[in-house]
Amino acid sequence: MNHRKLFVFSAPSGSGKTTIVKHLLNETNLPLSFSISATSRAPREEEVDGKDYHFLSVEDFKMRIEVGAFLEYEEVYANNFYGTLKSEVERIWNEGKAVLFDIDVVGGLNIMQQFPEETLGVFVQPPSKEELENRLRGRGTESEEKIEMRLGKADEELARSSEFDAIITNDNLKIAKEEAYQLVKKFLEL
Ligand code: 5GP
Numbered sequence: 001m002n003h004r005k006l007f008v009f010s011a012p013s014g015s016g017k018t019t020i021v022k023h024l025l026n027e028t029n030l031p032l033s034f035s036i037s038a039t040s041r042a043p044r045e046e047e048v049d050g051k052d053y054h055f056l057s058v059e060d061f062k063m064r065i066e067v068g069a070f071l072e073y074e075e076v077y078a079n080n081f082y083g084t085l086k087s088e089v090e091r092i093w094n095e096g097k098a099v100l101f102d103i104d105v106v107g108g109l110n111i112m113q114q115f116p117e118e119t120l121g122v123f124v125q126p127p128s129k130e131e132l133e134n135r136l137r138g139r140g141t142e143s144e145e146k147i148e149m150r151l152g153k154a155d156e157e158l159a160r161s162s163e164f165d166a167i168i169t170n171d172n173l174k175i176a177k178e179e180a181y182q183l184v185k186k187f188l189e190l
Helices: 017-026 060-064 087-094 105-114 128-141 146-160 173-187
Strands: 006-010 032-034 070-077 082-085 098-102 120-127 167-168
Touching: 006 105, 006 173, 017 032, 017 173, 060 070, 060 082, 070 087, 070 105, 070 146, 082 087, 082 105, 087 098, 087 167, 087 173, 098 105, 105 120, 120 173, 128 146, 167 173
Parallel strands: 006 098, 006 120, 032 098, 120 167
Antiparallel strands: 070 082
């Protein structure tokens, strides 16, 4: 079994991809490790630095861009940078595990282009635009302005779903989790 593999889970914010990714990480028989992204956005209440993200200042983030520390990075929302550190992927591969990414659509496609053979790209689709909006509001973690920003970006992201290797529609979470599990298992040849 070759573990130098990558799994990209991308979706519009609010599709439930983080829940699916967490489920995969809890499946102890899958040799996966989460790629902890760096971000310049502020931590949410329950988020832990070095676990959910490496929380950096905008200056620190920009400095790391200059020294070429990122495999990919993006200004996902104004002044909110997000990126994958090269060191993160190396760390996980050195542990003999495959890398699991929870990143936005452009970042996901970027990784797929850099590692076409090694990556399985999965797009998590919300059942509808209305449902996406309900979920974003129901989460209650973002201001109205930020919700609008995320919904605006969702249209562009939904239009790119066909560029991924697989699409999971997150209508029923239990089924979506099982589909994700089977896709990962197959790609790892387990
Ligand atoms: P959130 O602020 O909700 O945690 O994330 C906002 C968006 O940024 C999500 O779509 C998330 O997947 C994406 N994101 C998180 N980490 C990265 C990363 O390392 N690179 C890119 N391109 N996007 C990321």
